[in-house]
Amino acid sequence: MRRILLMLTSVLLIATVFLTSCSSNKNGDSGSNAMSDEELKKYENVDWNSPEISWKKATEPVSFTSYLDFDWYPIDTWGKDDVSKEITKRTGVSLEVTKSSDPQQLQVLVAADELPDLIFTDKQVERFYNPDLVWAWDELIKKYAPDFMHLIDPIEIINNTADDGHFYTLKTHYNNEKAWADPRNLPSPGDPGLYVREDILNELGNPPLDSFEDMLNVFRMVKEKYPDMVVYLPHPTWTSAFMDFLGLRSANPYEDEQGNIRFGFMHPDFEEYFKYMNQLYREGFLSGESFAYKPEQFFQIVRSGKVFAASYNSGLADETNKIFDDGGIKGHFVPITKALTYKGEDKLKIIDASVGWASLFISKKVKDPARAIQYMQFLKSPEGDSLTQWGIENEHYTLNDDGLLQRSPDFINKKVTETGIGPWYFQASGLGEGVAVSSGALNSKYHSGVELLKFRKTRYVRNPALSFTKPQADTDEFNINVKLTELYLNSQVGIITAANEDEAISKYKKMLEDAKKIGVEKLEKYMTERYLKAKEKYDAVAE
Amino acid sequence: MPNIWRRLRGQLFYQVCALMGIAFLLVFAYTPMVGLIIAFKNFKLTSGIPGFITSEWVGFKWFIEFYNDINFWQIIRNTVAISLLKLFFTFPIPILFALVLNEVRKHSVKRTVQTVSYLPHFISWIVVSGMIFSFFNEQTGVVNHFLVSTGLADKPISFLSDPAYFWPMAVLSDIWKEMGWWTIIFLAAIVGVDPALYEAAVVDGASRMQRIWYITLPTIKGTIIIVLILSIGNLFGGGLGGSNFEQSYLLGNPVNNGVSEILQTYTLKMGLAQGRYSYATAIGLIQSVISLLLIYLSNYLSKRFSGVGLF
Structure with missing residues (x-):
């Protein structure tokens, strides 16, 4: 009997110790040791320059594995460029970088439970709003960098808060109203632009170029005088410049006059867009094949002169003109820095959610979550932001009286792999990028993109609640969204390359019917509900 | 028993080779089949491997979704048409080429032709697609330049985007790339034909064509049938070349999508790229089941009409 009692007691003891250890681990992991909101208040006086700020308290060497989910990224090695070396010097952080080689790679890492410490992505980010996969930043901040919380713009927290009430990232390149209003700030350099050859326009006697109709007229003149030229070449994957002038986006949601959210290509003006593009095709100004090119093939043809x-992003003219000049090719592109009217109407309106771009997630597998969130705090600070987006002060730039960056004359010849300016901006501010872009006018003769972006900024309509219309991963609405995007991709070229206008309209209507079959109405209802909920949150903060 | 062990010991080298093959199949072909279960479940990417067991059963939900997809019939049509066209054209050409090469008496010519014809097999499809672009694109392609400058065409032809050209381009590029490689298989079979048969035929006054028809072809019939059955088994993968996916992925584009989208590319786009592994598995399973049925059917027909079969 005694032996049985002893055994039972032992088992009970072991079980108790095991359960206690488990529960204490769990508590530790979930951040229950985090400070209460009351305790956090004592950090309200800490500012970004305070020597007491969390990231400055721990700067011993630490290394994180990281995955950059962008196969176009210009850099994939840490510690060989000026900026990454400087980050390590100031924070002790270094990264073991893996750059994406395939868009599906990250999905496989998730499924195989092999996520690295840090993940930087802009694809299917909602899938990472998951406490089993990544750390909620609010939990890490409360526990390891309590002074960080009140340094973050409350609107930015709302922008990034998931349905479960936590925020798992802060998107890069966000601008609050004050930052956006800064005259140095500009929209993203990724904004679309339409470019024409100034040298050829001069030879044609500079015909008017104020409307879609004028553009058609100029195209006709070019076709006649230069029969061997490609009249118009759109980038195969970028937002169409003509769609942009009509204030349209194929896959972005928009709010209609009744306050309902509609899927991009359901906008009635798409019919006019397709009619115009079809006319360009039928008159031989636009080739169907241009939609089949890979991006590098597009550049090859543009650079041939x-x-x-x-049409492409805001940098096309400047990059191409430099190549023309270096290669002795005759030609000079200029952007169209005004809204081309359509049938007398100026429709250019750029509706933008303006909540930022890419997201950095801290994996649950990270060995040192404290240092990870403190590293984010450094990157988010004005010091980290200027280092990653502008470079090292007095080495790569000096700030002039207007707050713009003055670069040395040889800066333009330095490669990003040498300077490291840009790629390590996992917490970049929109203003930091805007200043870097608008400073281009000071430092290079190739800066027509700045003028384009300045003009575009005047047409922006910011509506952050639109970002909440995005369907959650693995829902029916998510699948509908994917299928609609694919439907547009597969239908648009058929419509544009139709043999006549009637056929183009008939194909366009078929696309709308297919969208209904796929479930566009269900998706729009879902998006409207989410939008209205999000709007309430923003309205509450505004009050 | 001792006899069996003694026999096995005598065949040790061959048995090890066979075991390695079996192990390869077990690890890379059979073990992954466990994952087929997710075709009937609502597997979420974030649940990882345990999700194979823990995710909820949804029956044939994904199969029904695929069947109801607005592109279903178009994808099936493209997959079947491209596969059949390739089988029809790419299967007999290596046999004919092997027969022709076998008749070439000058050894150096035979060697050179053989080498030149099988070299493209070693070029990856990504490089081949780049070459196709360089040769055939509308703006700067050599072929279009030639056609227009010689007056054979009024204006450049949209080889890369006009849907009418995708299937011929797929078949022709596949023939160019894989013909030489498969010729080696058939040439090897031809080399195995007993020379005495040819000598006897010559004595009997048989012409060259008669020797091919009555000796070479019947003798290599077994090889032809086996390759045919394997090709039909891999019909949806692209037959001999197994290149359907690469071609549709690399040469397909939004312009020719109506004729280039096939089961595999659709699986990648709508399944894997979106993290919808259950949906992707269901589509893949449909293809595998059809391929299995095709193998049995072709084997049955082969045995029935020629007496030769794989199993």
């Missing part, structure tokens, strides 16, 4: 008009 045989293209009159092209």
